[in-house]
Amino acid sequence: QVQLVQSGAEVKKPGASVKVSCKASGYTFTSYDINWVRQATGQGLEWMGWMNPNSGNTGYGQKFQGRVTITRNTSISTAYMELSSLRSEDTAVYYCARGRLPSVGATYYFDYWGQGTLVTVSP
């Protein structure tokens, strides 16, 4: 069965960086894009960026441009999301999700999600 398993919770100080991993299993890792979505406590879902694990191509939301980097290691079917220059507003649960692109010009819907990683930014 398809699974996305994320790394554990992190506590970081303002200005630091965090790197969250997402290990895929149950399907061919390079066949589907991986996206990252975050959710602040009690808030809605916010898309951050995507990566094609086959090519390594990435795209990021305007809000996160310059601060987020998505990478992968295909040998271990794992994607990574690194967010830098952390501030208190970045405190949230970060999810990786497998993206499905139904047609040219459309964007993703997400058929499988990781369990989430809580990142707390606190002095």
Next chain:
Amino acid sequence: EIVMTQSPATLSVSPGERATLSCRASQSVSSNLAWYQQKPGRAPRLLIYGASTRATGIPARFSGSGSGTEFTLTISSLQSEDFAVYYCQQYNNWPPEKTFGQGTKVEI
């Protein structure tokens, strides 16, 4: 930018009752609409895509309808495990930023 608006914000229903959740897009998204269920402390789960196609393993009591700008998620007979927050998401237009609605909480 397409804005997704869900209503109501909170829906109070009893087990066994029918629940009807609405999602409106500020412009047409064709049938490129998904619904997700999220329980406290859990990741979202895909329920419906293509406005009306149930995802793998989703019970038949969940159904989606609509196209263009008006969409509905119906839960025909609420079970205890269905009390959760439900999000709609349009995926018709790139980029994927701000594609989610704000959610509807279904509570007892």
